[in-house]
Amino acid sequence: GNSVTQMEGPVTLSEEAFLTINCTYTATGYPSLFWYVQYPGEGLQLLLKATKADDKGSNKGFEATYRKETTSFHLEKGSVQVSDSAVYFCALSDRGFKTIFGAGTRLFVKA
Amino acid sequence: NAGVTQTPKFQVLKTGQSMTLQCAQDMNHEYMSWYRQDPGMGLRLIHYSVGAGITDQGEVPNGYNVSRSTTEDFPLRLLSAAPSQTSVYFCASMTSGIQETQYFGPGTRLLVL
Numbered sequence: 001g002n003s004v005t006q007m008e009g010p011v012t013l014s015e016e017a018f019l020t021i022n023c024t025y026t027a028t029g030y031p032s033l034f035w036y037v038q039y040p041g042e043g044l045q046l047l048l049k050a051t052k053a054d055d056k057g058s059n060k061g062f063e064a065t066y067r068k069e070t071t072s073f074h075l076e077k078g079s080v081q082v083s084d085s086a087v088y089f090c091a092l093s094d095r096g097f098k099t100i101f102g103a104g105t106r107l108f109v110k111a
Numbered sequence: 112n113a114g115v116t117q118t119p120k121f122q123v124l125k126t127g128q129s130m131t132l133q134c135a136q137d138m139n140h141e142y143m144s145w146y147r148q149d150p151g152m153g154l155r156l157i158h159y160s161v162g163a164g165i166t167d168q169g170e171v172p173n174g175y176n177v178s179r180s181t182t183e184d185f186p187l188r189l190l191s192a193a194p195s196q197t198s199v200y201f202c203a204s205m206t207s208g209i210q211e212t213q214y215f216g217p218g219t220r221l222l223v224l
Binding site: 041049099103 | 115146151152153154156159169201203211212213214215216217218
């Protein structure tokens with residue numbers, strides 16, 4: 001079946017450091033890929049998405065490229081801020097109505 | 112436009128009690144779903160609905176019931192609460208397009224003693 005695997009956390013970085021959170025997936029067909037972010041005490045919200053191979057999603061300085069050859073969708077940001085501290089979820093959707101989430105990666109950014 | 116709303120925010124139950132978690136959306140989305148979030152396990156789908164009058168089971172449906180009488184509302188019922196149902200519950204909605212974005216409510220934190 002379809003699945004999403006993302007790196008375990010927590011990830012602790014200093015402000016202005018470079019961020020990478022790895023995500024790989026298993027799916028039949030051509031899924032859409034997503035990164036959702038969950039700030040403390042809140043629900044998930046979409047950060048970025050990509051719907052086909054080689055697409056790059058971007059938002060708020062975060063980027064991720066849909067790599068079909070490596071079945072990956074790694075999240076990157078060049079310079080993190082304290083306000084980026086949150087839990088990040090990689091997810092895929094292959095038939096529109098069902099979204100499969102990874103376990104989440106908690107990010108702490110220190111000032 | 113309130114988006115997806117959930118009530119209550121927090122609830123404590125005793126084993127065997129029943130309760131209903133409320134979820135409503137004002138975006139006229141056809142698709143709605145319930146997830147539970149447990150540490151280290153991401154979000155797991157409990158039940159979902161593709162429109163009023165249509166519901167189906169997700170990955171972890173046991174112990175939960177749903178109904179969808181209107182487009183706006185999608186309540187989740189716990190029939191006889193168990194400690195294993197202690198979790199954070201999220202409701203989400205989505206348009207009917209293929210591979211669309213989900214919109215999440217703020218969550219309900221449930222503790223079953």
